[in-house]
Amino acid sequence: MSLSPDSPIADEKQRLQALILGVWLFLITLAMVFATTIVGYVVVRLQLVSANEWKPEGAPGLPWELFVSTLLLLASSGSTHAARSAVCRGASGRKAGGWMALTCALAAGFLFFQALAWSDLIRQELTFGDSLYAWLFFVLTGLHALHVLCGLPPLGIVTGRAFRGAYGPEPTSHAGLTFFAMYWHFLDAVWLVLYLVLLWGSRPG
Amino acid sequence: MTTIDTANKSDIADMPAAGAQGPVDNYLTWTKGAISWIFTLDHKRIGVMYLAGVLISFLIGGLFALIVRTELIAPGATIIEPSTYNLFFTLHGAVMVFLVIIPSIPASLGNFVLPIMLGAKDVAFPRLNLFSFHLWIIGAIFVVLSLLLGGFDTGWTFYTPYSTTTETGGVVPVLFGVFILGFSSIFTGLNFVVTVHKMRPPGMTWFRMPLFLWAIYSTALIQILATPVLAITLMLVGIERAFQIGIFDPAMGGDPVLFQHFFWFYSHPAVYIMILPAMGIISDLIAVHSHRHIFGYRFIAYSSVAIAIFSFLVWGHHMFTSGQSALLNTIFSAITFSVAVPSAIKIFNWLATLYKGSIALNTPMLYALGFIFLFTIGGLTGLYLGTLNTDVHLHDTYFVVAHFHYVMMGSALIGFIGGLHHWWPKMFGRMYNEKLGIIAFTLVFIGFNVTFFTQFMLGSKGMPRRYYDYQPEFEIYHFISTIGSYVMAAGFFLTAYYLLASLFSGKKAPANPWGGRSLEWQCTSPPPHDNFKTTPTVGDCYDFSVVRWSDEEDGYVIDRSKDPEIAPSSAHSGH
Numbered sequence: 002m003s004l005s006p007d008s009p010i011a012d013e014k015q016r017l018q019a020l021i022l023g024v025w026l027f028l029i030t031l032a033m034v035f036a037t038t039i040v041g042y043v044v045v046r047l048q049l050v051s052a053n054e055w056k057p058e059g060a061p062g063l064p065w066e067l068f069v070s071t072l073l074l075l076a077s078s079g080s081t082h083a084a085r086s087a088v089c090r091g092a093s094g095r096k097a098g099g100w101m102a103l104t105c106a107l108a109a110g111f112l113f114f115q116a117l118a119w120s121d122l123i124r125q126e127l128t129f130g131d132s133l134y135a136w137l138f139f140v141l142t143g144l145h146a147l148h149v150l151c152g153l154p155p156l157g158i159v160t161g162r163a164f165r166g167a168y169g170p171e172p173t174s175h176a177g178l179t180f181f182a183m184y185w186h187f188l189d190a191v192w193l194v195l196y197l198v199l200l201w202g203s204r205p206g
Numbered sequence: 207m208t209t210i211d212t213a214n215k216s217d218i219a220d221m222p223a224a225g226a227q228g229p230v231d232n233y234l235t236w237t238k239g240a241i242s243w244i245f246t247l248d249h250k251r252i253g254v255m256y257l258a259g260v261l262i263s264f265l266i267g268g269l270f271a272l273i274v275r276t277e278l279i280a281p282g283a284t285i286i287e288p289s290t291y292n293l294f295f296t297l298h299g300a301v302m303v304f305l306v307i308i309p310s311i312p313a314s315l316g317n318f319v320l321p322i323m324l325g326a327k328d329v330a331f332p333r334l335n336l337f338s339f340h341l342w343i344i345g346a347i348f349v350v351l352s353l354l355l356g357g358f359d360t361g362w363t364f365y366t367p368y369s370t371t372t373e374t375g376g377v378v379p380v381l382f383g384v385f386i387l388g389f390s391s392i393f394t395g396l397n398f399v400v401t402v403h404k405m406r407p408p409g410m411t412w413f414r415m416p417l418f419l420w421a422i423y424s425t426a427l428i429q430i431l432a433t434p435v436l437a438i439t440l441m442l443v444g445i446e447r448a449f450q451i452g453i454f455d456p457a458m459g460g461d462p463v464l465f466q467h468f469f470w471f472y473s474h475p476a477v478y479i480m481i482l483p484a485m486g487i488i489s490d491l492i493a494v495h496s497h498r499h500i501f502g503y504r505f506i507a508y509s510s511v512a513i514a515i516f517s518f519l520v521w522g523h524h525m526f527t528s529g530q531s532a533l534l535n536t537i538f539s540a541i542t543f544s545v546a547v548p549s550a551i552k553i554f555n556w557l558a559t560l561y562k563g564s565i566a567l568n569t570p571m572l573y574a575l576g577f578i579f580l581f582t583i584g585g586l587t588g589l590y591l592g593t594l595n596t597d598v599h600l601h602d603t604y605f606v607v608a609h610f611h612y613v614m615m616g617s618a619l620i621g622f623i624g625g626l627h628h629w630w631p632k633m634f635g636r637m638y639n640e641k642l643g644i645i646a647f648t649l650v651f652i653g654f655n656v657t658f659f660t661q662f663m664l665g666s667k668g669m670p671r672r673y674y675d676y677q678p679e680f681e682i683y684h685f686i687s688t689i690g691s692y693v694m695a696a697g698f699f700l701t702a703y704y705l706l707a708s709l710f711s712g713k714k715a716p717a718n719p720w721g722g723r724s725l726e727w728q729c730t731s732p733p734p735h736d737n738f739k740t741t742p743t744v745g746d747c748y749d750f751s752v753v754r755w756s757d758e759e760d761g762y763v764i765d766r767s768k769d770p771e772i773a774p775s776s777a778h779s780g781h
């Protein structure tokens with residue numbers, strides 16, 4: 002299958018470079034989305050802390066599940082990278098597919114622990130509409146989880162294709178895997194920043 | 207079907223462009239039927255569809271403006287209720303900003319011209335281009351839907367906490383619509399950046415690009431960086447409205463001024479999303495229609511990038527009265543002044559280009575000269591608003607309304623209309639009626655100044671913007687302003703008439719009616735489906751010494767033998 006058959010760029014390598022630049026620009030756009038929400042978080046927290054209204058009395062801190070999910074997401078970034086290196090070395094479809102299957106499992110684990118963290122907080126009666134402390138936590142983690150969810154269909158497709166040995170060592174022959182890896186590493190990086198911000202924000206003042 | 211290889215043809219020195227040699231295919235008739243348009247990947251058709259959408263939106267937004275102006279012709283109730291008036295001025299603003307001016311030049315003219323100027327067959331990602339057009343349509347549908355659900359009266363700025371508490375039912379649909387329109391704009395920008403980076407033809411270095419491309423490129427960078435901030439901010443407002451809690455809600459300890467920061471972080475650069483492409487058009491119009499090499503090419507190119515960078519650092523000048531700290535106010539005020547430098551660089555270089563040029567006073571040139579005049583007024587009055595102490599007096603008055611109409615309409619939209627006339631023969635292969643064009647321009651230009659110059663006086667006398675009713679001493683100004691808007695409307699209706707009439711009865715356009723040198727003038731009018739069969743070689747696109755009039759073509763031709771860079775003998779020597 003040739004790379005984006007509608008492209009007016011004749012040379013396949015240049016076509017790939019154009020696509021990679023396009024993905025980078027799209028990731029910059031998404032980075033601006035997350036940056037805006039994080040700036041909003043920081044500003045609101047600083048203002049509320051100085052008014053002594055940030056963390057409501059008895060509100061829970063950051064749930065322990067988030068630490069586990071952070072490790073899982075980091076690991077999934079690693080396994081994606083391993084799959085891509087395997088493909089670049091010309092390894093068999095089983096090997097690359099195996100790494101990608103591990104990525105699927107880790108991604109599912111990440112989402113599972115995010116959900117667990119949410120239900121934990123809800124059980125401790127931290128509700129969305131009660132305080133901005135809660136509101137910001139749910140909106141920011143929810144926005145990130147939404148982007149992870151959007152990555153699942155491509156993840157499934159890439160994993161299937163990796164198992165079938167559809168990816169070759171040439172950069173133009175595993176472009177789909179490259180784009181997925183860029184997106185996934187990006188989500189990983191965003192989560193790390195977000196996690197640190199939430200960690201800082203979970204302190205009362 | 208007989209097709210003629212346009213690029214090879216023009217390789218032959220001094221050969222007339224297509225015409226006598228028989229039928230050349232044309233993108234308008236390449237395939238037939240509505241489906242072949244709605245799902246086309248051809249950037250030219252997508253550009254034409256955007257153009258149609260933008261012009262229809264312009265008609266609607268313009269009618270809203272006329273209703274608002276008519277209501278204001280006399281104090282007290284004139285034709286509509288106060289609450290209806292609030293809906294109409296809000297809709298006028300939202301439609302004009304998000305559906306007309308922002309997509310006008312990049313998405314319609316840019317889509318059409320950019321790949322041809324690069325000698326390419328299409329933009330880098332044709333399918334993404336189509337997708338962003340479909341997003342635009344969906345966004346427009348949501349804006350219409352919000353009308354049916356009761357409209358919205360927040361002003362186009364959606365300031366909180368009013369936008370999260372107002373009773374009007376159309377707020378959430380329009381927020382969603384603008385969110386979608388934002389992504390349409392982002393994908394168009396992304397496509398253009400990649401296209402300019404990766405698809406310039408051999409010989410076209412960065413500093414050989416037509417200045418329109420520099421402008422579109424700088425614009426696209428702003429679209430990519432600023433638009434996502436608006437998109438997520440509007441989503442947060444939507445969530446806040448739905449759940450009655452959010453970070454902009456002061457009742458829960460949130461900060462409505464934070465909304466203003468986010469909003470203007472996008473919306474100030476958005477002013478440059480509107481004006482930069484118009485400046486690019488003017489650079490090309492001035493050079494082509496005065497048949498003179500553009501003066502100070504590099505300065506104009508760099509100033510586009512400089513404006514794009516500055517645009518991210520001045521948003522706070524919209525918030526001098528919001529309780530922002532005095533230090534921040536001073537910083538924002540100072541940086542705002544610095545934007546005057548790259549803007550003035552452009553004006554001086556355009557004037558220097560005109561000097562000793564052989565100026566054709568045709569419709570596109572008149573719009574270009576009109577732009578220079580109106581942009582100068584718009585820009586200079588911006589200094590009063592950027593100055594802290596005068597702004598406190600002028601803030602939220604008609605002075606602001608007049609200022610931004612001089613920039614957004616008198617400059618951005620006038621630039622768009624000028625570019626539309628410039629490329630109209632290329633897009634549709636027909637010449638419009640030049641006499642009517644000049645009459646219409648005169649009506650628009652006079653009507654515009656009567657409408658909005660009056661508003662500078664209104665504003666400095668203290669008339670607040672957006673008010674339904676006013677003191678009797680303001681009546682004469684409002685009356686004159688409303689009459690001016692009718693004159694302007696007459697000019698635009700006349701423009702619509704002769705442009706549409708040209709499609710049916712206009713003279714056939716030659717490949718190069720104006721004597722342009724950039725690549726779009728080297729393919730037929732209208733261009734063939736593929737633009738160019740082989741990638742053409744380019745020279746200096748502002749060197750008009752090799753362009754000469756040809757009677758048999760009834761247009762200009764490029765005498766390739768006179769240019770050492772593109773003459774057939776040396777074209778392949780690879781220097």
Ligand SMILES: [Cu+2]
Pocket residue numbers: 473474477520521523524
């Ligand atoms: Cu501004």
